[in-house]
Amino acid sequence: MHHFEYRDDELFCEQVPLAKIAAEVGTPVYVYSHATLERHYKVFDNALGANKHIVCYSVKANSNLAVLRTLVAMGAGVDTVSRGEIFRALKVGADPKKIVFSGVGKREDEIVYGLEQGILAFNVESTSELHAIERVAARLGKRAPISLRVNPDVDAETHPYISTGLKKNKFGIGVAEARKTFIDASRMKHIEVVGIDCHIGSQLTKTSPFKDAIARLGELTRSLVKEGVTIRYVDIGGGLGIPYNQEDPPSPAEYGKAIEEAMAAFTGLDVTLICEPGRVIVGNAGVLMTRTLYLKQGEIKNFVIVDAAMNDLIRPAFYDSYHAIWPVKKQSGPQTYVADVVGPICETGDFLARDRALGQKPAEGDLLVLMSAGAYGFTMSSNYNTRQRAAEVMVKGSEYAVVRRREELEDMIKNESVPSFVG
Numbered sequence: 001m002h003h004f005e006y007r008d009d010e011l012f013c014e015q016v017p018l019a020k021i022a023a024e025v026g027t028p029v030y031v032y033s034h035a036t037l038e039r040h041y042k043v044f045d046n047a048l049g050a051n052k053h054i055v056c057y058s059v060k061a062n063s064n065l066a067v068l069r070t071l072v073a074m075g076a077g078v079d080t081v082s083r084g085e086i087f088r089a090l091k092v093g094a095d096p097k098k099i100v101f102s103g104v105g106k107r108e109d110e111i112v113y114g115l116e117q118g119i120l121a122f123n124v125e126s127t128s129e130l131h132a133i134e135r136v137a138a139r140l141g142k143r144a145p146i147s148l149r150v151n152p153d154v155d156a157e158t159h160p161y162i163s164t165g166l167k168k169n170k171f172g173i174g175v176a177e178a179r180k181t182f183i184d185a186s187r188m189k190h191i192e193v194v195g196i197d198c199h200i201g202s203q204l205t206k207t208s209p210f211k212d213a214i215a216r217l218g219e220l221t222r223s224l225v226k227e228g229v230t231i232r233y234v235d236i237g238g239g240l241g242i243p244y245n246q247e248d249p250p251s252p253a254e255y256g257k258a259i260e261e262a263m264a265a266f267t268g269l270d271v272t273l274i275c276e277p278g279r280v281i282v283g284n285a286g287v288l289m290t291r292t293l294y295l296k297q298g299e300i301k302n303f304v305i306v307d308a309a310m311n312d313l314i315r316p317a318f319y320d321s322y323h324a325i326w327p328v329k330k331q332s333g334p335q336t337y338v339a340d341v342v343g344p345i346c347e348t349g350d351f352l353a354r355d356r357a358l359g360q361k362p363a364e365g366d367l368l369v370l371m372s373a374g375a376y377g378f379t380m381s382s383n384y385n386t387r388q389r390a391a392e393v394m395v396k397g398s399e400y401a402v403v404r405r406r407e408e409l410e411d412m413i414k415n416e417s418v419p420s421f422v423g
């Protein structure tokens with residue numbers, strides 16, 4: 001469910017016509033719907049209602065301050081993967097006691113920052129990292145709260161690049177080693193074991209991998225309790241998928257029910273559930289609007305050349321992913337025009353859609369919208385080809401605001417310098 005809808009053949013975000021935003025802000029532009037964000041967060045949070053829980057929104061999916069503020073204002077915690085993401089979350093008033101810090105390669109300065117800010121937990125992904133955290137905590141005279149990220153070896157059955165819970169992946173610590181590491185950690189003076197964690201992948205379209213993962217965490221936790229290790233938080237990561245095209249992922253309610261059942265593995269233990277949803281909260285709350293520059297008829301294909309490119313939205317190039325394409329103004333009458341929708345970048349991978357049956361043949365200047373671009377859209381964008389990164393806009397009801405202005409040319413070179421030795 002989202003709030004991008006046609007009214008008399010014209011596409012609106014909530015009460016605002018997208019064409020108005022294009023005219024006033026320009027293209028390419030990301031547009032986020034505040035009502036959709038709120039709705040998704042509420043639905044997800046309610047679905048977990050039966051368990052004591054904290055929803056830690058995964059910042060990397062969309063880290064715009066206005067998006068973060070919207071979620072934090074509703075009580076969300078955050079899942080972060082860098083010092084920069086913690087910084088962003090704190091900027092919008094996130095409660096440090098609801099911040100978890102994930103990632104396989106935390107640098108020392110990042111560990112220091114997390115400790116100084118008093119975050120809820122470091123999700124530790126290797127024994128080397130555990131020792132590094134202990135060293136830093138000892139130096140600062142602190143005790144670092146940690147969860148160990150366990151690699152439960154379950155197949156998330158998703159794209160290999162976003163499948164993270166298999167033995168062959170770089171993430172987490174295998175179950176057998178995790179048991180030993182937990183026991184070691186519980187004896188470290190500057191470490192406080194607070195939880196157990198996993199994240200098995202992204203864009204999951206079934207509940208069974210989540211259940212299997214939780215079952216493994218439950219078994220491991222029970223064996224740890226016997227060793228005197230206390231687990232207070234069970235962090236099951238993110239990963240719930242969204243419908244981009246034909247997928248039929250479980251609804252948050254179905255997901256919540258599956259999680260609740262699986263959490264029976266922890267019956268009798270006083271634990272708080274942590275979830276780290278990203279995509280399911282923001283994915284369908286945002287679109288990327290672009291303008292058609294040219295139409296080109298190749299020998300075997302049609303091309304629609306638009307002003308957004310892989311630097312703005314890399315998902316099609318990176319994961320071969322599908323984003324529905326809607327015209328901002330619908331034309332009447334049945335038409336089907338099949339084309340590749342491509343950007344201006346000199347890379348064959350620079351496409352937004354391939355062999356796509358568009359409802360109608362766009363004309364030069366027509367606005368198109370790439371749907372479901374709220375997650376891993378802007379956050380994965382770059383300045384490749386020295387293209388300015390897109391503007392971001394948030395709509396709330398009949399109002400909208402630019403929440404990140406389009407980059408200027410000077411923004412792109414401001415950190416560079418030419419030393420005198422180059423002449």
Ligand SMILES: *Cc1c(COP(=O)(O)O)cnc(C)c1O
Pocket residue numbers: 058060061079102103199201202203237238239240276277278279280375
């Ligand atoms: C990316 C990530 C998430 C969020 O994944 P979604 O599929 O967007 O829900 C959660 N936790 C960790 C550790 C991640 O790396």
